[in-house]
Amino acid sequence: MSRPYAKLPGWIDYGLIPLVNLIVAFAVAGLVVLIVGESPVEAAALMIRGAFGYGEGIGFTLYYATSFIFTGLAVAVAFHAGLFNIGGEGQAYLGGLGVATVALALGGTLPWWLNLPLAVCLSFAFGAAWAFIPAWLQARRGSHIVITTIMFNFIAAALMVYLLVNVLKPAGTMAPETRTFEAGAQLPKLRGLFDLFGVSLGGAPLNVSLFVALLAAFLVWVLIWRTRLGYEIRTLGFSPRAARYAGMSETRLIVFAMAISGGLAGLMALNPVMGDQYRLLIDFPGGAGFVGIAVALMGRGHPVGIVLAALLFGVLYQGGAELSFDMPTISRDMIVIIQGLVILFAGALENMFRPGVGAAYQWIRMRTGERAGVDVEEAR
Amino acid sequence: MMDFGAWINVIDSTIRLSTPLLFAALAGLYSERSGIFDISLEGKMLIAAFASASAAAVWGSAFVGLLVGILAAVGFSLVHGLASITYRGNQIVSGVAINFIAAGLTIILGQSWFGQGGRTPSLFGGGRFEAIDLPGAAALRDVPVVGRIYADILSGHTLLVYVAFAMVPITWWVMFRTRFGLRLRAVGENPAAVDTAGISVAWLRYRAVIICGILTGLAGSYLAVAQAAGFTRDMTAGKGYIALAALIFANWKPVPVMFACLLFGFLDAISIRIQGVELPIIGEISAQFVSALPYILTVVLLAGFVGKATPPKAGGVPYVKER
Numbered sequence: 001m002s003r004p005y006a007k008l009p010g011w012i013d014y015g016l017i018p019l020v021n022l023i024v025a026f027a028v029a030g031l032v033v034l035i036v037g038e039s040p041v042e043a044a045a046l047m048i049r050g051a052f053g054y055g056e057g058i059g060f061t062l063y064y065a066t067s068f069i070f071t072g073l074a075v076a077v078a079f080h081a082g083l084f085n086i087g088g089e090g091q092a093y094l095g096g097l098g099v100a101t102v103a104l105a106l107g108g109t110l111p112w113w114l115n116l117p118l119a120v121c122l123s124f125a126f127g128a129a130w131a132f133i134p135a136w137l138q139a140r141r142g143s144h145i146v147i148t149t150i151m152f153n154f155i156a157a158a159l160m161v162y163l164l165v166n167v168l169k170p171a172g173t174m175a176p177e178t179r180t181f182e183a184g185a186q187l188p189k190l191r192g193l194f195d196l197f198g199v200s201l202g203g204a205p206l207n208v209s210l211f212v213a214l215l216a217a218f219l220v221w222v223l224i225w226r227t228r229l230g231y232e233i234r235t236l237g238f239s240p241r242a243a244r245y246a247g248m249s250e251t252r253l254i255v256f257a258m259a260i261s262g263g264l265a266g267l268m269a270l271n272p273v274m275g276d277q278y279r280l281l282i283d284f285p286g287g288a289g290f291v292g293i294a295v296a297l298m299g300r301g302h303p304v305g306i307v308l309a310a311l312l313f314g315v316l317y318q319g320g321a322e323l324s325f326d327m328p329t330i331s332r333d334m335i336v337i338i339q340g341l342v343i344l345f346a347g348a349l350e351n352m353f354r355p356g357v358g359a360a361y362q363w364i365r366m367r368t369g370e371r372a373g374v375d376v377e378e379a380r
Numbered sequence: 381m382m383d384f385g386a387w388i389n390v391i392d393s394t395i396r397l398s399t400p401l402l403f404a405a406l407a408g409l410y411s412e413r414s415g416i417f418d419i420s421l422e423g424k425m426l427i428a429a430f431a432s433a434s435a436a437a438v439w440g441s442a443f444v445g446l447l448v449g450i451l452a453a454v455g456f457s458l459v460h461g462l463a464s465i466t467y468r469g470n471q472i473v474s475g476v477a478i479n480f481i482a483a484g485l486t487i488i489l490g491q492s493w494f495g496q497g498g499r500t501p502s503l504f505g506g507g508r509f510e511a512i513d514l515p516g517a518a519a520l521r522d523v524p525v526v527g528r529i530y531a532d533i534l535s536g537h538t539l540l541v542y543v544a545f546a547m548v549p550i551t552w553w554v555m556f557r558t559r560f561g562l563r564l565r566a567v568g569e570n571p572a573a574v575d576t577a578g579i580s581v582a583w584l585r586y587r588a589v590i591i592c593g594i595l596t597g598l599a600g601s602y603l604a605v606a607q608a609a610g611f612t613r614d615m616t617a618g619k620g621y622i623a624l625a626a627l628i629f630a631n632w633k634p635v636p637v638m639f640a641c642l643l644f645g646f647l648d649a650i651s652i653r654i655q656g657v658e659l660p661i662i663g664e665i666s667a668q669f670v671s672a673l674p675y676i677l678t679v680v681l682l683a684g685f686v687g688k689a690t691p692p693k694a695g696g697v698p699y700v701k702e703r
Binding site for chain 2: 032035036037084086133137141142143144146147148150151152154155158159161162165166290293297329330331333334335336337338339340341343344347348349350351352
């Protein structure tokens, strides 16, 4: 075998190396800012001030983070099974259809706290159903899940445009969107809660789906590390042959993992559709499904890491919006670059700095005293 | 139904619309046949479209634009190569990253350099590839049927269209009649065997990835400096993914790739025209359905209900040398 990448302590693997990757990604992004003719330091300062400097900014940051927690968890669950679900965008789109179905049918009759669990169920079901087809095709027909989920994103987009234009649009209006939901299908904002702590959220659309997202993160942790299904999913992801040898059903695991993944992506629709816009719009996921890939990679597939990474991307989205007011040459598309760089350095090039960091760690261990040396002796 | 003239128009635009797909699908063919999955065709086309349009606008020459477009796409290809060959990273993740970087970079740089909301200045004169009239096209035009086919379908395209269709036999020849092609296919099926024969797996794959960059560069440049007159925001609009679909649809073979691209180009050409048209039995077809058809067809094919997709065996797996 070729020289394997050295085994390193956990804090380096899960702390230092992701941090190094992140710093490099931001350094390259800073280079782009420099090329555009602005100061990267000033841009970063404006961004952080925009995201945390005042109440409304914090509200928006957390609002974006809510969406990214859902999509990040979605990508992560599939990752644990060794599957790459690029279809989060399409699954979230279909999830919106589930939310809208509940909201349009029951928004006028039930209060929000009854509609919310119903919308959770239906958006999860719609997202899961949209992921089920690629999953089944992968498991039984051997078609590559990456390609089918990409194709399903486009099919979802076409389907939703068709439904919005031909079915869901109220007669006599031009815009391809549903009617505004009644009060029973509008999730409460968290303004009152933050007022208690003396923070004014202003017009920020932060709503109770944040708690749904945090609950989902906890449940994903329980699922992956504390249940039999989660153990099987991880086994499949680690070694499909071991899973097969242990008598686990590959089809069942692929279908379950993808359905849960798609369902989590579908839940993302709660936040913008029921929590902010109160209607179903064309292209409401707005790329959140793809941000989930970066979030899951940065969070290393662990719910805690995902929540933190989602928060970081929330900061980038909100701070980026503020930044574009002050530096017109840096539009929000800067975030797309940063997102790409994070995926590149934290995902595809994750092995680039590992040997260097590992060597540096060994060198420091050698240099700093005898104790490390004693450990090595004992280990022999 | 449509008359003869309308069909001539549809076929003519089919050829124009399949050209970028053909370049990109052939690009993917080289890369994937060597074992490097590439879902970043889209991003490379986009960066090439932007780079070529910018260079053509600044220097006023379509050929300079083409060269710069190709260089940009090759640059991105090398990043993909670095991640997936040298650092043995996940090829899908790397492809996704490149697509995002290209999408953001084209707009940020475009806005900063030209200040037109991400667009590049309109190209005119020598800044664009002009249509080429084949000899005698004007004279033969009045000959019934054959004349129109020659004058309107075969003649009157830009240079890049002819290059794209010439690339099909060339790719077939390179892949199946040269030593390089044999090795390229071998490295995508069984890299260990190629390595045992004393041939560098990494260098072969890097060459495949560079060819992929050149061809996606041609695809992107065609969009910006031949089909359109300048770069517009997100101008590839999923064409890279359709090309990927065509490649799978054609089972990673050059000549079928051409037919798949023509089919998807044809669907694109009629999708605008078909809106509101009543067909017998099926009834009215929605434009959304036609635009989703390439993706639906690819999924059906991948599912193995029609034909069977057989991707290169070692595709997507980083090669680790035995020691």
